[in-house]
Amino acid sequence: MNDDLQVAIVTGAARGIGLAIAQRLTADGFRVVLTDVDGEEVAKQAEALPGAIGLQHDVRDAAAGRAVVEHVLAQFGRIDVLVNNAGTNIHAHPTVEVTEEDFNLVIDVNLKGTFLTTQAVLPTLQKGGGRIVNMSSILGLKPVANVATYCASKYAVTGLTQSWAAELAQYDITANSVHPGIVATALHDRVVEGVSALTKMSTDDAWAEFQRSIPLQRFQTVEDVAAVVAFLVSPAAKDITGSEFKIDGGMGVA
Structure with missing residues (x-):
């Protein structure tokens, strides 16, 4: 299928x-390719979005990234946007308790996965320009204790983004990073569970403590983050590259 709609991989x-x-x-008019290591669930979610497709994709696997690109080009004939959102974390742990297996998982998904997926998409983007949006974190700008591996992975994603902004501008490709604060997702649930175990407070009290750390006194939503990504891939952001966008309720300056 070839048409004039821009194609975004998320x-x-x-x-x-x-x-x-x-x-x-999708609401903004893109054809969207949803990818995830959970192929069954991502296929189900894609069915609910007009024109979208869902593909199984382990971002740690370079061949899997290339297969996604080949599939997308065969079906749609173009790729205009890549949103590197896939990420993971472990419980909050002191560094001495982090296993090598846990370290490798976080670095491989958050950093290596971002690199490999971008590497697979770049030959297509370099032909006609495009947008890369990398999901970092407020912890990729402002570290905290007991999540050193996650902080390291997200700082690295921030660095990759800035390097790509400099490298890829010649191809009319922009690269920006997005830095959510505390969003109530399964990923942050694991952090809260770890903090609860370390501090001996209940998970409810841990959530309340996190909320008190936010100057605006509210958690961010997935829709808040999606709105910033939508802006970065819109025509209004054509001259924005190498920038860091915080959606954190002020945590980054507290």
Whole structure:
């Protein structure tokens, strides 16, 4: 199928922020390709979005990324936007308790996955320009204790984004990073559980403590994050590249 609609790939789109981004971009007129390691769930979610498709995709696997690109080009004939949203985390742990297996999982999904998926898409984007949006975190700008591996992975994503902005401008490709604060998703649930275990407070009290750390005194929503991504891939953002967009209720300056 070839038409004039722009095509966006969103990784980690079976649920949470990724799904919200896919829904928003569909509403904005994109053909959206949702990818996720959970192939069954992402296919189900894609069925609810007009013109969308869902593909199983482990971002840690370079061949899987290339297969996604081949599938998308065969079906739609173009790729205009890549949103590297797939990510993971472990419970909050002191560094001495982090296993090598946990370290590798977080780095491989958050950093290596962003790199490999972008590498697979770039030959197509370099032919006609496009947008890359990388999901970092407020912890990719402002670190906290007991999540060192996650912070390291997200700082690295921030660095990748800035390097790509400099490298890819010659192809009319923009690259920007998005930095959510505390969004009530399954990913943050794991952090709260870890904080609860470390501090001996209840999970409800841990959530309340997190809320008190936000100057605006409210958590962010998946729709808040999706709105910023939608702006970054819109014509209004054509001259924005190498920038960091915080959606954090003020945590980054508190």
